[in-house]
Amino acid sequence: MTPAELHHLDRQVVGWLDESRKRIRAAMAAPVCVQTKSGRNDLVTNVDKANQRFLVSRITAAYPTARIEGEEGSAAKVSTLAGRVFFVDPIDGTMNFVKQQAYFAVMIGVYEDGQPVYGAILDVMRDEVITGGPQLPLTQNGVPLPLVPDRALADGLLGVNAPMVINNRFNLGQVALASAGPRMTGSAGMEFLAIAQGQQVGYVSYLQPWDVAAGMAFGQAFGLQVTRPDGSPVDLLTPGVVVAAMPRAHAEILARLTSDTFVRR
Amino acid sequence: MTPAELHHLDRQVVGWLDESRKRIRAAMAAPVCVQTKSGRNDLVTNVDKANQRFLVSRITAAYPTARIEGEEGSAAKVSTLAGRVFFVDPIDGTMNFVKQQAYFAVMIGVYEDGQPVYGAILDVMRDEVITGGPQLPLTQNGVPLPLVPDRALADGLLGVNAPMVINNRFNLGQVALASAGPRMTGSAGMEFLAIAQGQQVGYVSYLQPWDVAAGMAFGQAFGLQVTRPDGSPVDLLTPGVVVAAMPRAHAEILARLTSDTFVRR
Numbered sequence: 001m002t003p004a005e006l007h008h009l010d011r012q013v014v015g016w017l018d019e020s021r022k023r024i025r026a027a028m029a030a031p032v033c034v035q036t037k038s039g040r041n042d043l044v045t046n047v048d049k050a051n052q053r054f055l056v057s058r059i060t061a062a063y064p065t066a067r068i069e070g071e072e073g074s075a076a077k078v079s080t081l082a083g084r085v086f087f088v089d090p091i092d093g094t095m096n097f098v099k100q101q102a103y104f105a106v107m108i109g110v111y112e113d114g115q116p117v118y119g120a121i122l123d124v125m126r127d128e129v130i131t132g133g134p135q136l137p138l139t140q141n142g143v144p145l146p147l148v149p150d151r152a153l154a155d156g157l158l159g160v161n162a163p164m165v166i167n168n169r170f171n172l173g174q175v176a177l178a179s180a181g182p183r184m185t186g187s188a189g190m191e192f193l194a195i196a197q198g199q200q201v202g203y204v205s206y207l208q209p210w211d212v213a214a215g216m217a218f219g220q221a222f223g224l225q226v227t228r229p230d231g232s233p234v235d236l237l238t239p240g241v242v243v244a245a246m247p248r249a250h251a252e253i254l255a256r257l258t259s260d261t262f263v264r265r
Numbered sequence: 266m267t268p269a270e271l272h273h274l275d276r277q278v279v280g281w282l283d284e285s286r287k288r289i290r291a292a293m294a295a296p297v298c299v300q301t302k303s304g305r306n307d308l309v310t311n312v313d314k315a316n317q318r319f320l321v322s323r324i325t326a327a328y329p330t331a332r333i334e335g336e337e338g339s340a341a342k343v344s345t346l347a348g349r350v351f352f353v354d355p356i357d358g359t360m361n362f363v364k365q366q367a368y369f370a371v372m373i374g375v376y377e378d379g380q381p382v383y384g385a386i387l388d389v390m391r392d393e394v395i396t397g398g399p400q401l402p403l404t405q406n407g408v409p410l411p412l413v414p415d416r417a418l419a420d421g422l423l424g425v426n427a428p429m430v431i432n433n434r435f436n437l438g439q440v441a442l443a444s445a446g447p448r449m450t451g452s453a454g455m456e457f458l459a460i461a462q463g464q465q466v467g468y469v470s471y472l473q474p475w476d477v478a479a480g481m482a483f484g485q486a487f488g489l490q491v492t493r494p495d496g497s498p499v500d501l502l503t504p505g506v507v508v509a510a511m512p513r514a515h516a517e518i519l520a521r522l523t524s525d526t527f528v529r530r
Contacts, residue, residue: 040419041445095446099422100464154305157364162447165431166438173431180306181360182427184449199365 001117003135009118010131013108014142016058017122017129020051020106024091024124034098043094048072051090051106059086069236071210078209081114081236087213091124093187101125105189109213111236119217121189121196130196132221138196148198148222153252156201157181158245159191164206170229170241170260172204175253188212195224195244202245202253209236215244225250229257266382268400274383275396278373279407281323282387282394285316285371289356289389299363308359313337316355316371324351334501336475343474346379346501352478356389358452366390370454374478376501384482386454386461395461397486403461413463413487418517421466422446423510424456429471435494435506436523437469443521444514453477460489460509467510467518474501480509490515494522 001009024047033046052072059068063086069078070088078085086108091097093104102125110118110133118133130145132138138145158179164172165182176182183200185191188207192215194200205211213236216226226234226244231254234242243253266274289312298311317337324333328351334343335353343350351373356362358369367390375383375398383398395410397403403410423444429437430447441447448465450456453472457480459465470476478501481491491499491509496519499507508518 095422099445100459102464157360157451163442166433166442166447168431177428177431180364181451182431182449183451184447186422186446186448194365199367 001112006118006133006136009110010120010136012058012062013118013120014129014131016055017106017108017120020054020090021122021124021127023054024051024106028101032098041095043098044072045091045094045098047097048091048094052088055088055090055108059088069209071208078237081111083113085111087111087210087236089189089210089214092189092211093185096186103185103190104187105193107189107210107214109210109215109217111213111217114236116217116220119214119219121193121214121218123190123193128193130193130218132196132218134217134220136221138218138221140197145196145222146198148196148224148246150223150246150248151201153179153201153249155180156246156249157183157194157199158249159183159185159194159200159203159205161205164204164241171256171258175204175256178252178256188215191215192219192244195219195246196222201249202243204241204243204245204253206239207242208239212236212242212244219244223247227254229254230259266377271383271398271401274375275385275401277323277327278383278385279394279396281320282371282373282385285319285355286387286389286392288319289316289371293366297363306360308363309337310356310359310363312362313356313359317353320353320355320373324353334474336473343502346376348378350376350501352376352475352501354454354475354479357454357476358450361451368450368455369452370458372454372475372479374475374480374482376478376482379501381478381482381485384479384484386458386479386483388455388458393458395458395483397461397483399482399485401486403483403486405462410461410487411463413461413489413511415488415511415513416466418444418466418514420445421511421514422448422459422464423514424448424450424459424465424468424470426470429469429506435525436521440469440518440521443517453480456480457484457509460484460511461487466514467508469506469508469518471504472507473504477501477507477509484509488512492519494519495524
């Protein structure tokens with residue numbers, strides 16, 4: 001994308017997210033229909049589905065040749081990363097949406113031939129949207145964000161996945177205790193926002209492609225390292241364990257993680 | 266206290282907390298001086314200390330015969346619960362205050378002869394204050410809160426203490442996985458607010474008296490059960506493990522906790 005195309009994309013996506021926010025908040029006034037997916041704590045609601053339909057329709061109208069990978073099924077399944085791909089999470093943190101009416105996000109990540117181009121994450125209830133990419137500076141609601149500090153692990157809060165940390169998979173429980181404090185929010189989007197805002201030094205979890213695509217893309221604007229536990233690149237065709245952290249903490253986390261055979265959250 | 270005295274106390278405390286909020290937010294504009302206490306993740310700042318001095322001065326002026334137990338030392342140490350005692354936490358979640366500039370609380374709990382009378386917790390950055398007690402309905406910013414649902418553990422989010430859950434003390438790791446999702450916020454005050462707002466079904470942690478006093482007192486307005494892991498009452502003279510949860514979840518948590526010799530967080 002040219003710089004002009006990238007800025008145009010940014011304005012479009014921010015507009016779509018603003019409309020998503022209004023639609024979601026309006027939908028919260030009525031009873032929400034909750035269904036389980038892979039297990040009792042993997043939820044989807046009518047609001048997730050409606051917002052995915054809305055975002056897919058907007059993306060398709062604006063970028064008819066792009067492919068779309070979305071959390072809630074209706075989007076076409078992506079089997080290669082060739083060309084332009086939009087990753088869409090219409091509500092990230094659906095459990096929080098259902099139980100807390102807070103702490104959930106909408107995420108859009110754009111990739112070209114597997115390379116990150118653009119990421120946008122909206123905290124719906126706080127009306128904070130952060131966007132950025134390798135060629136686009138990090139901004140929150142259009143205002144440039146300060147440099148994200150590159151803290152040591154012991155000096156930063158670390159977001160962690162609950163089952164992984166409780167079962168000490170990859171030694172993550174001990175890694176968490178080596179930080180300034182582990183935090184569990186229940187939303188990957190909220191974790192990436194916290195890192196971009198300098199509130200948290202990293203995040204380790206088992207993530208689907210749409211959970212990581214936006215944060216990994218905007219992370220390129222501020223040096224965020226996003227890899228598998230062995231340091232290899234994250235492949236957006238498959239789910240897996242992701243270590244997202246600022247460089248110093250990322251190196252410390254990788255050095256402390258042990259190999260493991262963890263497959264599924 | 267008579268009902269009139271109780272309402273007067275409520276208006277006073279809400280006023281002090283509002284002034285605390287303004288003072289803390291003003292202090293955040295300048296560099297904050299951070300010191301460690303018992304360990305590298307046990308922090309205190311000049312803002313904690315200044316807010317404790319402020320609250321102690323207000324309490325002493327209004328209730329000269331009351332005794333005060335505060336987190337930050339300057340208050341007189343309480344050795345019995347006879348008479349009227351104010352428990353003060355000037356900033357609960359100091360690590361969050363330092364790292365995140367969000368997710369911290371100010372808490373005041375009032376007890377008479379060891380019995381809860383009144384509790385107030387302020388979320389400083391969201392400007393939300395919840396107050397209540399056994400004889401005072403639960404309100405948020407003066408507006409009555411809806412009935413807190415009495416959910417099963419599997420149907421509610423559970424706040425947990427990080428080292429306890431990672432080390433599976435009392436079997437808490439497995440209890441957390443039996444919930445709809447464990448959450449770690451790093452602030453007892455934020456956890457009690459989430460329970461009062463119906464966002465979370467309970468909270469298990471190792472707490473000091475000033476961490477639990479306010480939430481245990483306002484919890485009496487909505488049936489919150491607050492005990493030690495063996496079901497015995499919480500004694501506000503000593504720190505220890507606290508199980509705070511709505512009745513159904515409280516019973517389920519106690520049934521799943523094992524005995525343990527855990528002493529210190």
